[in-house]
Amino acid sequence: MAETETETRLIQGRYRLLEVIGRGGMGEVWRAVDESLGRRVAVKCLKPAGQPQGDAGFTTVLRERFRREARVAAALQHRGVTVVHDFGEYEGVLYLVMELLEGHNLSQLLDRNSGRPLAVPEIVDIAEQVADALAYTHARGIVHRDLKPANIMRLGDGAVKICDFGIARLGQGVGLSSRLTGVGIAMGTPHYMSPEQIGGGEVDHRSDLYSLGCVLYELATGVPPFDHEDAWAVLVGHRDTVPSPLRDHRGDIPAHVDRIVRDLLAKSPDERPADARELRRRILSDGRSATAGPAPLPAWTRGMTAGHKALPTGLRTVLPDHTAGLTGEWTTTVDPRGALPPRPATGGTRPAPAAALLAQLATRHGAGLSLGRLGRWEEAGEVHRAVAAEREHVLGADHPDTLASRYEIGFSLGRTGRAEDALREFTRVADGRSRALGPDHPDTLAARQETAYVLGQLARHFEANDVYTAVLAARERSMGPDHPDTLRCRHNLAFNLSRLGRLEESLRMAAGVAAARTRVLGGDHPDTLVTRYEVAYALGRLGRWTEALDAYRDVASARGRALGPDHPDTLAARYEVGISLGRLGRGAEALELYRALVADRARVHGPDDPETLRARHGIGVNLGRLGRWDEALAEARDVSAARTGALGPDHPDTLVSRREVAVGLGWLGRWDEALTVYREVATARERVLGLDHPEALASRNDEAHCLEQLGRPAEAVELYRRVAALRERRGTHGRRAPS
Known part of the structure; x- marks a missing residue:
């Protein structure tokens, strides 16, 4: 079919193909318009539109793998990864609808620069942005496997985006690379392949880091590290030869940049940076120390006015957000x-700026x-x-x-x-x-x-529920029930329902989202595990602690595989396993778990990190459950002091630890001291949260109980009456009393 004829053709009655803007071994990329939403998009056809199909067996395998990998690509939502809007099959052609990027890939940038290397600040900025995107995708178990200059875009605003995530992996296992390119070598592009890819060994995220090293080497010198015309010579170079240092090619390359690229190009994966997050940290911190000043802005910000x-x-100012992250990456x-500009609302015309x-x-x-x-x-x-x-x-x-x-x-x-x-x-x-x-x-x-x-x-959960419900209906109508954005909205709605106390509804919805995400993304995908975590939370709130324990353990194990044992999400799931054990009366097991968790938290985040202190608090609670009250009191006092220093005296976590001090004193029969601490906690909670906040009322009840133990029943009864009146007022008015 000629391109002039294809210009009027619609894919699925929605995507109008306009012109071919790229061709490669994977097919063609078209500039197109999404006529349903009125925006410009890019449509990638896995085989050229109108060409005859290949053998049926190969096509069947490719089609199934395409759907699976396209779902993975569509689930990636990060500023450094190309957004995938839609995918499907039309008249035998597999297609992927992506955001239309206005800019140049890194190969084109080098060509426009007449093959000369890029400026150092631009190289560093590109490296930092690519490392940030790789850290996000690698944390989700996704390895690109074909990172090269042509797959990295530099947009007009300076942003950098990696293209072809997921789709770059289609050839593995179905021989697509050799069928489309005629080159019978491992998946990847020879100039940017890691030694383990060449040798057919196990490939993980560190292979992408090697490929990034090759890309940065070319940006810095104008040529890849092994620039031979013979493909076999290139592969042997990657496997056996140490490339010459960047500073041998140009003297203005800073030593720390040379060192980072040299480390990325290590032959053994174990000798490269551990992960992309560590690489990004090195890029930022080494660059900052080299300039002996504050972190510099990217090179493309030079010449800007404020x-x-x-x-x-x-x-x-309101209280900080401690629950951020439910809506995913911004x-x-x-x-x-390429959203099409709206018409002027007034019907007039605005002069073109x-x-x-x-x-x-x-x-x-x-x-x-x-x-x-x-x-x-x-x-x-x-x-x-x-x-x-x-x-x-x-x-x-x-x-x-x-x-x-x-x-x-x-x-x-x-x-x-x-x-x-x-x-x-x-x-x-x-x-x-x-x-x-x-x-x-x-x-x-x-x-x-x-x-x-x-x-x-x-805490305006009723209003949030109304908005989530309306957005969910719109997403299901326009995107379908299994679209990643639809599932994210359903997850957030389930979370909000639990905060409204509608636990059974929350559990049913979260379980449905977990099943859908397992089907679409896989059981170990981070988004799936977030929802499975919410299922476990709802089970615990419903008192179904045995089921909650099993669910939290499954999440902790899966996160350890997908994200690593030291990832914050893995450690958070382990903490909840300890909570469940404690609720089931298995204090000895919980104590052992929390001691190990404290050691890991302190090693990864430091001894005074809030999450390390939270795990230490768990140690004290379970010592008390085991009747070891002298040890529990000492632990509670240490954690209370540490939280006061790290978080402040009135922070909710600090007040929880101070209350635990009072609990320990009471169990040891030291009721006079316990009364003083209970009153201090109650006063602080009333000051911070309000007189009739549930936690403030609970603290006053603690105080009344303490008065009873001291043989002061009249004062205790008066305090109980005051608490009951405040609870009744809260129930009548449906809001907190003024502080």
Whole structure:
């Protein structure tokens, strides 16, 4: 079929193919329009549209593997990984719908630079962003296996994205590489293959790190580490030869960059950085120490102006978010996806802004995203507020670019504990996107879902439930019940239901999501394990501790396999195993588990990390369960002092430990001392949480019980009456009394 004829052809009656923008061994990539949502996309056809099919057996295997790998790719949601919108089969052609990236791959960048190497700051920035993306995908058990300059895109705003995750692995096991390329070698591109790939050995995430080393070597020198025309000579070089140092090619390469690339190119995987997270840490920390100053901004931010400072009014600080992460990784929403601009709401026309100004704003938006990646959320918020103000002035309040900046403002506010202000910002973005893109557009639904998440942070769970329910219905209608975004929304709704006390509903929904994620993503996928963790939590809340114990143990074991034994999520599941053991009266087993967990937490995160102290608290609780109250009291006092120093005297965790001190004193018959501590805890909770907060009321009950033990029944009865009156008022008004 000629390209002029194909221009009018629709894939699935929705994706209109416009022009071929790339060809390779895996097929063709087309520039296309998603006519249902009115946005430009890229459509990758696994075999050229209109070409005859190959043998039936091979096609059947390929089709099944494609579906499995496409689901994996669609589940990846990170700013450094190409977004996959949809996939399927049409008239015998397997297709993948992705965001349309406006920029150049690294091979094209080198070509545009006449083969000359890139500037050092640009190389370092690319390395940091690719390492960040690899850390995310490797944590989910995904290895790319074909990382090369052509699979890494540099966008116009400076962002870097890895392409072909999942799809790059299709050839393994079905001989696709040799069938499509005619080269009978292992999967991968010879100039960037690791020694273990060449030798047919076991390949893990460290193979991607070797390939990244090859890419960085080429960016720094203009040629790959083994630049031979003969493919066999290239493979032998990877296997047997140590490449010459970067500084032998150019003297301006810093020593730490040379050292990092040399380590990445180690022949043995054990001699390379342990993982991409460690690599990124080295890139950032080595670069910072080399410059003897604060962390530098990426090279592409040079020459930028700060813009006009635009601050919202009435910002106030609320308690920090300790439950972040349920909505998954935040993603870049600036317009590389190619959303079509809306018509002016007034029916008039807005003068077209200068292309140079729009490019500058896009660059500054990218700088804000980079600051966020570094955890510098206050600065990121400043940048996004300034860019949003200027974009609104030149593009309008409801333009997708303006709303993209406001969306990032919402994230920055949420990350700095300003939940009320984040809610206002996300609400504004959701309303604007609904007008500009439609109420069921994925970007609109993403903003609405963030409003629900922030409502949950603010303990406004009834309102959050209404928003989640509406968003879920829209996602199921437009995306289908098993789309990763649909499942994420259902997971969040299940979480919110448990906070409303609707535990049976929460358990049923979480179990359904876990089953769907197992079917779509696999049983050990991190998203599946998050939902299985929520199932275990609901079982525990329902008192079904034996089932909860089994579920937590399964999650801990699977996370250990998928993420590693020291990953925070693995350690969190082990902590919950200890809780379950304690609830079942198996204190000795719980004590042994917590001692091992404390040792691992202290080794990985340090002795004063809040999670290390949480595990130490578990040691004290289970010593008490075993009747070893002198030891339990000593442990509670040590943990209380450590939490006071690390978290502050009024932090909820500190107050829990101080209460445990009072419990130990009571069991040892030292009721006068216990009364003093109980009163201190009750006073602090009333000051922080309010007079009728359940924890404050529980503390006053503790105090009354202590008075009874001291033979002061009149005071105890009066305090019990006061607590009962406050509980009744809370039940009548449905809200907390003022502090």
